[in-house]
Amino acid sequence: MSETVSIDLGERSYDILIGQGLLDAQAPWRDLPRAACAVIVTNDTVAPLYAQRLQQALAPHYARRLVIELPDGEAHKDWNSLNLIFDRLLAEGCDRKTVLFALGGGVVGDMTGFAAACYMRGVPFVQVPTTLLAQVDSSVGGKTAINHPRGKNMIGAFYQPQRVVCDLDTLDSLPPRELSAGLAEVIKYGPIADPAFLDWIEQNIGALMARDKAALAHAVKRSCEIKAAVVGQDERESGLRAILNFGHTFGHAIEAGLGYGEWLHGEAVGCGMVMAADLSVRLGLMPAEFLERLRQLIARAGLPTVGPRLGAERYLELMRVDKKAEGGEMRFVVIESLGNATMRPAPDAVVRDVLDACTR
Amino acid sequence: MSETVSIDLGERSYDILIGQGLLDAQAPWRDLPRAACAVIVTNDTVAPLYAQRLQQALAPHYARRLVIELPDGEAHKDWNSLNLIFDRLLAEGCDRKTVLFALGGGVVGDMTGFAAACYMRGVPFVQVPTTLLAQVDSSVGGKTAINHPRGKNMIGAFYQPQRVVCDLDTLDSLPPRELSAGLAEVIKYGPIADPAFLDWIEQNIGALMARDKAALAHAVKRSCEIKAAVVGQDERESGLRAILNFGHTFGHAIEAGLGYGEWLHGEAVGCGMVMAADLSVRLGLMPAEFLERLRQLIARAGLPTVGPRLGAERYLELMRVDKKAEGGEMRFVVIESLGNATMRPAPDAVVRDVLDACTR
Secondary structure: OEEEEEEOOHHHOEEEEEEOOHHHOOHHHOOOOOOOEEEEEEEOOOHHHHHHHHHHHHOOOOOEEEEEEEOOOHHHOOHHHHHHHHHHHHHOOOOOOOEEEEEEOHHHHHHHHHHHHHEOOOOOEEEEEOOHHHHHHHOOOOEEEEEEOOEEEEEEEEOOOOEEEEEHHHHHHOOHHHHHHHHHHHHHHHHHHOHHHHHHHHHHHHHHHOOOHHHHHHHHHHHHHHHHHHHHHOOOOOOHHHHHHOOHHHHHHHHHHHOOOOOOHHHHHHHHHHHHHHHHHHOOOOOHHHHHHHHHHHHHOOOOOOEOOOOHHHHHHHHHOOOOOEOOEOEEEEEEEOOEEEEEEOOHHHHHHHHHHHEO | OEEEEEEOOHHHOEEEEEEOOHHHOOHHHOOOOOOOEEEEEEEOOOHHHHHHHHHHHHOOOOOEEEEEEEOOOHHHOOHHHHHHHHHHHHHOOOOOOOEEEEEEOHHHHHHHHHHHHHEOOOOOEEEEEOOHHHHHHHOOOOEEEEEEOOEEEEEEEEOOOOEEEEEHHHHHHOOHHHHHHHHHHHHHHHHHHOHHHHHHHHHHHHHHHOOOHHHHHHHHHHHHHHHHHHHHHOOOOOOHHHHHHOOHHHHHHHHHHHOOOOOOHHHHHHHHHHHHHHHHHHOOOOOHHHHHHHHHHHHHOOOOOOEOOOOHHHHHHHHHOOOOOEOOEOEEEEEEEOOEEEEEEOOHHHHHHHHHHHEO
């Protein structure tokens, strides 16, 4: 039993399969690009859990199946890890038809996707996300990247996968912190695109925290539908797509300011959404009730709602290097009305007020 | 006075401007993407010659103009040099509208293009080739890459420039070896696509070696026309485009076997074309006269026609990692009839005979 969300990008279109038991099923692995070799890229946490099962699922289709294990964590989302992939692919004589499979969370997906974009100027790849965050957000839409000491995701490519396979059963092995981190990106889709979905999340946050499969299935599917619709209209983020970064400008500053890996990306985004909601209120776009409503939901999802006290100037400095900044002017995703987001510049003084109110 | 060759790739189409005095003219630098900052990426050989003039030409259009100087040479076409670009762009706060200008030869063009493809997931760039090789080949068509210790151009992207500006006057400063290296790629277009152009090159090789501007203008224009036609049909090298690699499989093995930078790329391609012509003859596709004709022209262009004695097994090993290899089978660009090239596998024994005959 699985459901399919399609993402329409012309010749780069692909399907997102969502369901239970997909890792051991036949159908998700059929009709992918043919090659002599499939390479599963994963990390040392996920590999013992799922790498062998994926190898078996791929056995009917690929004569050789290699596994590359990267060190786990955002702190390793860098050139050194990327080069581990290139070194191995070249050492094993992998040609430019080789298909890469990203088995893991957002870090594995972003790095594998970027490696696929660059290896011999581009080989096909498949996303097999095993975290909620990757299933609802990072594995969909073709954003790939590594971090640079001066900023997150600064080096990367827009490069679409051939398919995304979301096996909900893999969420059983997820640590509670990572489940919460994924819920941050689920919650995001409510205020930016779908008030009814925000209502649904509020009503079902208990079931989601308890990993109820039916609730998770709906959350993943609706999140992917919204993301697919946005990315289908603006693949390369020339406009609309930026709304998916609600909470991310503040969140990236938290991640970079504390050092990557200290807070999970989803935790930083959760807290960042509180800040972005506060900014929306201070700019006169939304009523104060919206901020309280979002703060409560984020807290119920087990996420931090108060940011680390890095100092407003340090936050501003970190945010100025954000990719959404242009000509030195910071721009923020804010909520205009429930279900509608937009990009706005904001005076430094107002941003300082937000930071004073939302950090401790 | 300049001529324009257009390359038709739908929304990624662009013009190649060819002429004298373009570096100091106004027109070539108009109507490029607008940005707060233009970044000229060049090397320590080219910078003292032309960087300041290009900065002046860009002054009316970009408020900030930065120059990044990389170390010169194929040996530096690696991640370390690429990262020098990223470090500087981030240190200077360059946003994702920043336009990069590749001022130099093929190495600068390939690295700048790849940096543009990856920086913040893609910024626009302009090719300003100052070598004959870059003007007739590497700056056109969107192939960008860096080398890996295990193989040339293994990490890269297909990423098209906004424009290519070929100022023929910059060829005056080219060392004789580099002029010859560029002629190798000019000669290439004859056997693979245009027998009449091969005749013309034979008749004008003296004028080309003497840097006659009218002869160079025709050579650059006709080369770009042929390359534009091929790339327009097969941007991502799924088939036809591979014919542009005539001589390159052998050539890459020479470059890698000796260590990048020992022979210039064009020198290796010149010698590689002799080997590929020899292979075409041994496979019964072409008469022996073709090999002799090509060998003489390549010699008249000041290029080596005999390869280094690396040993046939080492050549084979180096060629197996070539991007054109698939499923471990090497494939070579061979000439079927004058003006027509194709990809063919070749028995190792025949390739060994070629290597025995063409190395010393």
